[in-house]
Amino acid sequence: MSEDLKREAAARAIEDVRPGMRLGLGTGSTARHFVDLLGSKVAQGLEVICVPTSEVTARQAESLGIPLSDLDRLGRLDLTVDGADELDADLNLIKGGGGALLREKIVAAASDAMIVIADSTKVVEALGRFPLPIEVNRFGLGATRHAVDAVIKAHGAEGGLKLRGEDKGEVFLTDGGHLILDAFFGRISQPEALSRDLLDIPGVVQHGLFLNMCSKAYVAAPDGVKTLLKGK
Numbered sequence: 001m002s003e004d005l006k007r008e009a010a011a012r013a014i015e016d017v018r019p020g021m022r023l024g025l026g027t028g029s030t031a032r033h034f035v036d037l038l039g040s041k042v043a044q045g046l047e048v049i050c051v052p053t054s055e056v057t058a059r060q061a062e063s064l065g066i067p068l069s070d071l072d073r074l075g076r077l078d079l080t081v082d083g084a085d086e087l088d089a090d091l092n093l094i095k096g097g098g099g100a101l102l103r104e105k106i107v108a109a110a111s112d113a114m115i116v117i118a119d120s121t122k123v124v125e126a127l128g129r130f131p132l133p134i135e136v137n138r139f140g141l142g143a144t145r146h147a148v149d150a151v152i153k154a155h156g157a158e159g160g161l162k163l164r165g166e167d168k169g170e171v172f173l174t175d176g177g178h179l180i181l182d183a184f185f186g187r188i189s190q191p192e193a194l195s196r197d198l199l200d201i202p203g204v205v206q207h208g209l210f211l212n213m214c215s216k217a218y219v220a221a222p223d224g225v226k227t228l229l230k231g232k
C-alpha cells in the first residue's frame, strides 16, 4: 500500500479524536502516520494525553511533543488507534507483525474503543494468511515451542513455526524481552478456541489474535476510505 493510502486512513481516525481524550497510540507504519498527524494537531493546540504501545512509538510521539503517560497513572483510555496485519468482516484481527502485540493488546483492552487503520489488502475472509505471532517467554523455549507446535497442528496449521529472527542469525526480542514464534496457518477456522489453547500454555505470554476488541476500522483503497463497523 502506498504511504498516501496509509495516511488517508490515519487522517480519518484523527477526526474521531476529541479534546481531552486519553489515547492509546499504536505501532507500525500505518500507526506512524496517525501519530504524525496527531503531532500536528497537538502543535496547533489540541490537548490529549497518550499511552504508546512500543518504545518506537514513544520516541516518535516524544519527538513531536505529544504528551505521554502510562496505564499506571491513567488506568483507562478513551480510544486506541492502531494498524493491523489482517482484519476480517467481524473486525477480528491479527497483529504483531512488528512485534508489539503484547503492549498493543494491553493498551487496547484498557480502552473504551479501538479503531484500526489499514489498507484494503489487509482485509481477509478468514484470518490466518498472515503468520500468527505468538509471544513466548525465553525460559523453557524448547518446551514451549513443542507445546505451541502441537496446538497449531491440532488447529490445522498448514505450515510450521518459526522463531522470529532465527534465520537472520539474531533472534527478535520484543520490548518486554520476549521471543516471537510465527505460526503459519493459511486459515484459522476457530480463532476463539485457538486463542484459549495457546494461552493455556504456561510459556506463552500472548498471541496476535485480537478478538472482539476492535469496534471500527478505516480501510483505505484507491477509490476511497471505507468505514467498517463491528456487527454491521
Ligand SMILES: O=C[C@H](O)[C@H](O)[C@H](O)COP(=O)(O)O
Binding pocket: 026, 027, 028, 029, 030, 031, 082, 083, 084, 085, 094, 095, 096, 097, 098, 099, 100, 101, 104
Ligand atoms: O506489531 C506490530 C503491529 O501489530 C502493527 O500494527 C501491525 O504489524 C501493522 O503494521 P503496518 O501498519 O506496518 O502494516
